[in-house]
Amino acid sequence: LILLDSLLQENTTIFHTNCSNFYCDPVMIPITSPYDLNIPMTCSPHTTPLVMVRRALALGYQTIALNTEVSQNQFLTRKQAKDKAKNGDFLADFPAPPTLSLTSEDYPLLASRGLTPTILTRLTISITNNDFMIHYNKSSIAKQYDLLAINVSSSPCLSSLLKSSFRWDILSFTPSSVIGGVRWTRKLYYECVEKNVYFELQYSPLIRDSLDRRRVISHAHTYHSVGKSRNIIFTSEARSPLELRSPADVANLAWIMGLTENQGKEDGTFPD
Amino acid sequence: MVRFKKRYFVVEFEQAQYVNQSKEHFDLEPLNSKDIDIANAVKDKVQELHGDFGRASISVGFKVIYANTTTRLVIIRTRHGPHRLVASALPFVTKIRAEGVVGQLLYTGATIKHCQLFMVRRQTRQLEMAKKWLANKKMDQEKLKEKIMDIRQIDPC
Numbered sequence: 001l002i003l004l005d006s007l008l009q010e011n012t013t014i015f016h017t018n019c020s021n022f023y024c025d026p027v028m029i030p031i032t033s034p035y036d037l038n039i040p041m042t043c044s045p046h047t048t049p050l051v052m053v054r055r056a057l058a059l060g061y062q063t064i065a066l067n068t069e070v071s072q073n074q075f076l077t078r079k080q081a082k083d084k085a086k087n088g089d090f091l092a093d094f095p096a097p098p099t100l101s102l103t104s105e106d107y108p109l110l111a112s113r114g115l116t117p118t119i120l121t122r123l124t125i126s127i128t129n130n131d132f133m134i135h136y137n138k139s140s141i142a143k144q145y146d147l148l149a150i151n152v153s154s155s156p157c158l159s160s161l162l163k164s165s166f167r168w169d170i171l172s173f174t175p176s177s178v179i180g181g182v183r184w185t186r187k188l189y190y191e192c193v194e195k196n197v198y199f200e201l202q203y204s205p206l207i208r209d210s211l212d213r214r215r216v217i218s219h220a221h222t223y224h225s226v227g228k229s230r231n232i233i234f235t236s237e238a239r240s241p242l243e244l245r246s247p248a249d250v251a252n253l254a255w256i257m258g259l260t261e262n263q264g265k266e267d268g269t270f271p272d
Numbered sequence: 273m274v275r276f277k278k279r280y281f282v283v284e285f286e287q288a289q290y291v292n293q294s295k296e297h298f299d300l301e302p303l304n305s306k307d308i309d310i311a312n313a314v315k316d317k318v319q320e321l322h323g324d325f326g327r328a329s330i331s332v333g334f335k336v337i338y339a340n341t342t343t344r345l346v347i348i349r350t351r352h353g354p355h356r357l358v359a360s361a362l363p364f365v366t367k368i369r370a371e372g373v374v375g376q377l378l379y380t381g382a383t384i385k386h387c388q389l390f391m392v393r394r395q396t397r398q399l400e401m402a403k404k405w406l407a408n409k410k411m412d413q414e415k416l417k418e419k420i421m422d423i424r425q426i427d428p429c
Contacts, residue, residue: 046292055291059376207364210320241291242366248377249363256321256360 034247035063037122037147037170038202038235041098042069047240053100055241057107057117065122065147066098067237072125072132094135094142097121122147124172130160149200153177155188162191170233172200175212178219189227199223202237203245203253217256224258277352278333280387280426282379283362285310285344288372298405300419302341305369310346311336313368317361326361330354337426339391342419343398347387347426355380384428391423 039052049066056064074091100119104111123145125132136142149170152158158171171192173181182188192199201220205212223229234254238244245253285303314336319327333351350358365375378394381387399420403413 051292203363207366242288242372242374245363245374246376248380249375252356252359252377253363255356 034061035065035118036061036236036244037063037065037120037233038067038172038200038237039064040067040069040237040239044239049098050100050106052238052241052244053102053119054106055244056236058109059244059246060109061117061247062110062115063118063120065120066100067122067124067149068095068098068145069124069126070094072127072129075132075135094123094139096141097123097144097146120146122149122170124149124151124170126151126153126174127157127161128153129157130164130166133164133166153181155182158182158188162188162195167195169196169198170200171197172202173219175205175215175219178215184222184226186226189223189230193227193231197231199227199232201232201234201257203234203250204236204238204243206253207243207245208239220257229258276333277382279350279352279355279359280381280384281348281350281355281359281362281377282339282381282387282391283346283348284376284378285346285368285373286376287344288366288374291374298402300342300402300406303344303368303373304371307337309369310338313365314348314358314361317364318357321361321364322357326354326357330358334358335426337424339423339426340395340420342422343395345391345395345423349426352382384426388423388425392421395421395423 036056039049039056041049043049043052053064053066070091098121102117102119104116107117110117121144123142125136125148127150147170148168149172150161150168151172151174152161153174201216201223205216223232234250234257236244236250287301287303311334315327315330315334318330330350333349335349337347339345339347348358348362359377359380362375362377366372379387379390381390399417402416402420406416
């Protein structure tokens with residue numbers, strides 16, 4: 001897990017520790033903004049992750065995270081594994097982090113400035129209760145990801161997660177779970193902030209669908225009223241290259257989501 | 273004397289079909305629409321996002337012109353204040369007259385002069401890229417330069 005905190009605040013290098021045990025293997029990773037920390041690996045069938053990454057780099061992003069999504073109910077507990085009558089796509093272990101090899105032709109803008117892009121890997125787990133930690137702690141593959149995001153759907157779930165000493169980087173949500181989802185209070189918000197958890201607001205649901213748009217905006221406004229929009233990052237979650245927007249546009253979008261202009265610029269785009 | 277402050281947005285529209293492709297390209301095809309079509313598309317989006325209030329508040333002093341049709345460069349002028357409504361609606365404009373586009377905000381300026389400087393610099397860079405890209409095909413260098421460097425002016429008032 002990278003400490004996302006240091007990734008966003010310091011514009012220099014940060015340490016990347018590979019596991020939460022006592023033995024840590026620090027590796028230096030250069031950080032550069034602007035960054036887009038959610039490009040899903042499961043994109044639409046018309047396109048591939050490489051095309052998306054190329055488009056994002058052409059738009060001006062320098063740090064990108066490729067997102068692999070898993071859900072807790074894809075993992076079987078020992079009891080469930082015994083009833084072999086279950087159908088569905090179950091995973092034995094977390095999928096391996098994706099690797100993407102880029103040549104300097106893929107990023108002409110950056111190459112002309114003599115820079116290389118930073119491609120990170122991110123794992124998003126949608127959870128319903130704390131049992132996912134059993135699978136997570138057992139797996140060594142899961143710890144190879146650079147960033148960890150948790151997708152919560154209810155308040156008791158989130159509070160039990162906060163009470164445990166589990167550390168993760170990003171808290172995200174799906175637009176459909178906004179109405180019956182987490183009841184945000186200032187206390188809950190700041191507990192997350194103290195744990196250095198960043199709240200993710202995705203902007204491609206806004207472009208895709210009008211109903212999702214309303215839900216995401218209302219959720220963003222909740223974050224603003226409850227937590228003054230602290231510790232927020234904007235990401236794309238773009239399923240096709242048409243849904244990616246340049247950093248300047250995303251900074252303007254931040255205004256609809258309840259942030260001031262300065263906050264919008266900092267939270268994921270230019271350090272202008 | 274109270275001055276009417278304005279904001280000028282320099283936006284480039286890319287055609288959706290080229291964005292979806294993975295290969296390199298340099299597109300010199302103009303969009304199949306006029307100034308009014310882009311203005312309507314932006315106004316409709318503002319109406320969708322910010323309602324009647326949004327649409328009404330940007331309508332005074334709102335002007336859209338094609339600065340350069342070949343590279344699909346557009347200048348949008350709004351009053352300072354309502355400009356945020358337009359700026360927040362620009363990423364959502366996906367269709368101009370039934371043609372899929374992706375907009376990219378390049379520059380926000382308070383004076384035409386600075387927008388002009390930015391555009392001239394950008395168009396020279398685009399011209400170089402065009403020359404490199406179209407070196408295979410026999411393109412008339414003079415005509416290419418004319419087409420790309422022709423930047424139309426927007427009225428100050």
